[in-house]
Amino acid sequence: MSDDILVMRGITKRFAGVTALHEVSLTVRRGEIHAICGENGAGKSTLMKVLSGVHPHGTYDGDILFEGEPCAFDGIRDSERRGIVIIHQELALCGQLSVAENLFLGNERARRGFIDWNRTNHEAQALLDRVGLRANPTAPVNDLGVGKQQLVEIAKALSKEVSLLILDEPTAALNDDDSQHLLDLLEGLRDEGITSVIISHKLGEVTRIADTVTVLRDGKTIETLPAKGLSEERIISGMVGRDLEHRFPPRTPDIGEEVLRIEDWTVHSPAQPDRVVVDNATLSLRRGEIVGLAGLMGAGRTELAMSVFGRSYGVGISGRVVKDGQEIDTRTVRGAIRHGLAYVSEDRKRYGLNLIEGVQRNVSAAALDKLANRGWVNENEEYTVAERFRKSMGIRTAAVSTVTGTLSGGNQQKVVLAKWMFTDPDVLILDEPTRGIDVGAKYEIYSIINELAAQGRAVLVISSELPELLGLCDRVYALSEGRITGEVSREEATQERLMQYMTRGQS
């Protein structure tokens, strides 16, 4: 057996005239963790789809050698039979079915067409033990958190006797604890002889667990490097093709008086009305200030923001929202918008955009009244507005009529930001504004945030990435189990300190 478990040579893949992959090569050694890095659109996911047969043999050029043998997969089942399993970014689990049913979906433990439940649950338990997941095999998957669901996916892969495991952004939706556990698990699997290919935007994780790093850019292989001693900056320079000296644009804060104050804010869970999700939180924002809100997943960050914004989340809400010294009514979204609040959701596809409409109609969506006279929309004005934002925010699209569903993540985020800027808010709440956005576009989003603050608006940034909060914010609140557990200024803020606050009061 050769040392290389997988060799991909000269892979070229085109979509309707667009070359997504151009002569890409990838060599993965047996028993290593191989990271693939690159900006969005660099071709990482496409490459993995070629490998796993999602793009079947014949739709691409080039060779794939697995265990030294040429492969011609016609679909996922083909590649899985050879021991190649891909876990997609969006988890492919059926929430209503039990953990055990999910583990053996399409691969049922059955006798003459009837499920053998004893064997199913017994083998499921063994797999769960192997990935270190303490869960009941008969519990519905929906009862588990995202982190645990990710482990179920890995257990499912193990049930297929995987020899090459591909993970597309496995920790994107996980908090630090769950990420940690997942990375430890991958290392454990490596010791058992399972090779992993991991696609990740989180370069800290890459340098921690990978043995080898391959960088893709614009559909081409740029370099393959041993991970030992590799710095994040070195990887980034390969990804963007230039040295990114500063990840954050420079800014001179000009902070005015307090504009918004949230007082004694308490929110209960709509699913379990006796459970407190946000507990007596008080925070304030000043004009021209960028304030961070740090917290682990489940700390109540999004719940706090959405409950303030038109009570879009939660029941049994109490507390006061004070703007410019006066209590305001934010019980409806319209009321919140009227009082100058804006909320940019963490999930722009679900909560931010009308993906089947163009840029123009999305930009106007939250302030259509501004473009209307007695209920009739002036489409020419609307066009002008959209065109203005397209230019000023650098939304890269052919025209403002381009459907937003076809834009890249960074451009979609700019459209959502443009929508809210058009409402001319005094306070913007940005929930994970750079999630799933590549390094270059992140810089642009940061510049936009700085610009918003420079215009005298207050910005509250919610983020899971602590370096982002440290690089961007004048002040950071830490949230733990629904309570504000700390507040640190830019000067005093360190990751360690924030992490202490974020985990305070947790068992």
Add this chain to the structure above:
Amino acid sequence: MTTKTAPAPTAVPPAQSRRFSINPRQSGIYVAFALIVVLFAVLTDGALLQPQNISNIIVQNSYVLILAIGMILVIIGGHIDLSVGSTVALTGAICAVLTVQWGLPWPVAVLLTLLSGALIGAAQGYWIAYFGIPAFIVTLAGMLVFRALTLTTLGNQGIGPFPDEIRALANGFTGGYLGNIALGPLGGADLVSLLAGLTFVAGFALSQWRKRAARLGYGQVVEPMPVFILKIVGVGVVVMAVVVQLARFRNLPWVLVLLAALALGYSLMAGNSVFGRHIYSIGGNLQAATLSGVKVKAVTFWVFVNMGALAALAGVIFAGRLNQAGPTAGMSFELDAIAAAFIGGAAVQGGVGKVVGAITGGLIMGVINNGMSLIGAPSERVMLVKGLVLLAAVAYDVWTKRRA
């Protein structure tokens, strides 16, 4: 969130797409309609396009077209209404009771009937918008309930005859107020009808011209002048051809005048009003619309109120046409209206569709019905063809979407 198909963002050269382009999903329906008309014109040796037959197609399909206008808005909003057939029956019965049994003046009776239709819509809209029951269930229940109420109202028998004015609205024609003029080999034609047609075409051309000029003024991309002229001339020729044929027969049917007004008004409302835009945004992404401050519940509610009122209008016209309100009126009209909307380019998930598209979809089915009966095809074959056309239209829609 890495991209799934990963085309590099720089792959689209901006210069290229600044050009004007035609959307195949939207224009396909009109091409299909033209082809179907030509096909049946040939198959029937021109009988399809005879003055009386054109008049028949319009009058026979008017109520389905009116329902289709309401239905497309419901579908754009991401819902469905299965109750409209029963609503047509119930409102027809109400109108009959008000005029025939109570002897109310016809304008009062029609107004009260439209109001009762709006109330029916409001009742269903409440459960859908404010209570959160899926429209499929609420209107399925409505379909049964309103049919039952129809039977109760009518006591299991037909009520008629209707006042002449209501019959004229459904079946009648504009008068020859200015007499006829000779059109050479075509013979005499009604001057009022011709003038109305010309006014319509001139108004269309003028409004399109002003729209184009305004867009140019704002520096937007517009269709090239030859395409623009071709569009105006095309619409003008088709409209005038229909009007001339009708003027040669018995002038313009009143329902055509009504339909034209509804089509125009609702097209403007859907495309250019804040309310119309909100319907599209709700159907396109409910959560995003909610978080953008759209009054989702109120908009949904009023869409169903509107559907109810339009169903009542269709009910009056259908009853007036038969000169009797019957217990089986409007059977399966909901399916015709829904099919018209989907043939006309609506998307099952909502957020997409046009009023003119739905009307064209309804006319496609009307022409198939009429053309096939002219060539003597049995009704089961008509049904078969209509079913396949619906499937083909939606398949085409899905196919173009997938290619995009």
